[in-house]
Amino acid sequence: MSPRTKPAVPELAGIEVQGMTRSAFILRSTLAAGAVYGLGAVTPFVGEALAQSGGGDVGIVNYALTLEYLETAFYERAPKGLSNGVATYVKQFGAEESQHVDALTATVKQLGGTPAPKPTFGFPDGGEAAFLKLAQTLEDTGVGAYNGAAPQIQSKEVLAAAGSIVQIEARHAAIIRVQRNQEPAPLAFDKPLTQTAVLAAVKPLITGQGPPPGT
Amino acid sequence: MTDPTPIEGGHVPGGALGELGADAASRKRFLKMAGGTGAAGALSALIAACGGGASKSAKSSSTAATQASNSGDVKIVNYALTLEYLETAFYAKVVASGLFKGGDLAEIRLIGRQEAEHVAALTATVAKLGGTPAPRPQSTFPIDNPAQVLGLAATVENLGAAAYLGQAANIQSKEVLAAALSIHSVEGRHAAALNKLVGRSPTPDGAFAKPASMDQVLAAVKPFIVA
Numbered sequence: 001m002s003p004r005t006k007p008a009v010p011e012l013a014g015i016e017v018q019g020m021t022r023s024a025f026i027l028r029s030t031l032a033a034g035a036v037y038g039l040g041a042v043t044p045f046v047g048e049a050l051a052q053s054g055g056g057d058v059g060i061v062n063y064a065l066t067l068e069y070l071e072t073a074f075y076e077r078a079p080k081g082l083s084n085g086v087a088t089y090v091k092q093f094g095a096e097e098s099q100h101v102d103a104l105t106a107t108v109k110q111l112g113g114t115p116a117p118k119p120t121f122g123f124p125d126g127g128e129a130a131f132l133k134l135a136q137t138l139e140d141t142g143v144g145a146y147n148g149a150a151p152q153i154q155s156k157e158v159l160a161a162a163g164s165i166v167q168i169e170a171r172h173a174a175i176i177r178v179q180r181n182q183e184p185a186p187l188a189f190d191k192p193l194t195q196t197a198v199l200a201a202v203k204p205l206i207t208g209q210g211p212p213p214g215t
Numbered sequence: 216m217t218d219p220t221p222i223e224g225g226h227v228p229g230g231a232l233g234e235l236g237a238d239a240a241s242r243k244r245f246l247k248m249a250g251g252t253g254a255a256g257a258l259s260a261l262i263a264a265c266g267g268g269a270s271k272s273a274k275s276s277s278t279a280a281t282q283a284s285n286s287g288d289v290k291i292v293n294y295a296l297t298l299e300y301l302e303t304a305f306y307a308k309v310v311a312s313g314l315f316k317g318g319d320l321a322e323i324r325l326i327g328r329q330e331a332e333h334v335a336a337l338t339a340t341v342a343k344l345g346g347t348p349a350p351r352p353q354s355t356f357p358i359d360n361p362a363q364v365l366g367l368a369a370t371v372e373n374l375g376a377a378a379y380l381g382q383a384a385n386i387q388s389k390e391v392l393a394a395a396l397s398i399h400s401v402e403g404r405h406a407a408a409l410n411k412l413v414g415r416s417p418t419p420d421g422a423f424a425k426p427a428s429m430d431q432v433l434a435a436v437k438p439f440i441v442a
Contacts, residue, residue, distance in 0.1 A: 096421065097422075099422035146396075150396055151389040151390075151393045151396070156384040157384075160384045163384070163426075164423040164425070165422075165424075166396070167376055167380055168403075171417045171418050174404035174417070185326070185401045188330075188398075189332070189394075189398060190401055191397070192393060192396070
């Protein structure tokens with residue numbers, strides 16, 4: 001499956017946001033001059049990287065990148081023996097999270113920053129029910145994380161990219177919820193989450209610091 | 216919510232609207248149809264309610280920047296308000312139709328209530344920005360059978376999510392942006408759940424949701440607006 005090369009709605013492919021097509025997830029290199037953070041923005045500890053509120057757009061995108069690493073790893077390590085319907089979603093959602101990792105990594109680089117290293121993760125053992133329960137927490141947390149961070153984004157291109165991703169997180173969350181016989185949208189307004197709240201939610205799953213990027 | 220209708224195979228029985236979004240070609244036809252016919256007078260009213268957004272020539276280049284940013288936000292919020300009015304009216308009509316019962320009806324009622332909450336919030340936001348809330352449009356929707364209704368609901372929700380996404384980067388106020396985002400993801404949730412219900416992919420655009428421009432959205436909802 002390659003959604004970006006085979007759009008489901010080709011007639012929408014040319015729609016522009018502020019004169020910029022969606023393909024501008026890969027940001028124009030002219031933006032790079034604006035925000036050079038480099039290695040300094042990537043703290044040695046994941047917790048601090050997640051907790052940092054500074055760092056501008058690079059900091060926010062690296063924060064999102066870390067969450068997408070987590071979600072990708074989570075779906076990759078789904079338990080065996082999932083029911084057919086769930087297994088299909090796990091494959092689809094995992095592939096989409098992985099594409100978010102790629103897009104956000106490219107965005108950090110285009111902004112002149114250094115992509116956050118991939119942490120190591122540990123997930124509790126369990127069957128399908130426990131897996132889906134944690135999936136719901138992660139996807140709902142992802143929605144709140146993007147919604148909480150997005151208003152702080154300076155670049156319109158980065159904001160458009162974040163919006164495009166958060167809607168997918170919301171769609172994932174809704175489907176996981178339906179699988180668990182929960183309301184897909186429990187509230188009329190999704191609550192934005194602070195980085196502190198998100199960190200508290202995901203910290204138990206982060207076991208260590210991954211290797212520096214490029215090694 | 217459980218899947219209540221036996222349409223897991225991905226085929227949506229019913230009229231042309233029921234097929235909307237089932238494949239790209241049908242949506243393309245729909246958009247062409249939407250752009251080519253409909254109540255022109257009512258659309259003009261809607262465009263006026265949205266501050267003239269559908270006309271490129273209406274974009275002001277001479278307005279002072281601050282004034283423009285505030286009126287820009289008012290225009291965007293009124294545009295969203297108009298869409299939420301339409302969604303609310305649609306679900307009210309579906310509930311009144313008697314086509315759904317039990318858990319399905321409860322789910323539709325819940326979604327409709329959430330859209331009504333969006334109407335209230337957006338109305339308050341326009342007022343807070345010093346603008347005049349757009350009037351509730353007169354609307355009409357084809358309500359034929361459960362499968363067709365759910366297919367239309369899915370199409371409307373996907374369109375709504377794309378509409379919010381298309382405006383996010385245009386919003387000036389951080390507060391308005393935060394509000395729009397908190398609604399945008401709920402529209403995305405509705406869209407995914409309804410897509411699943413009618414056998415469509417929950418993420419029809421793949422890993423990155425596609426925005427829709429104001430022009431595109433106004434053309435798509437044109438058939439549902441009456442004078």
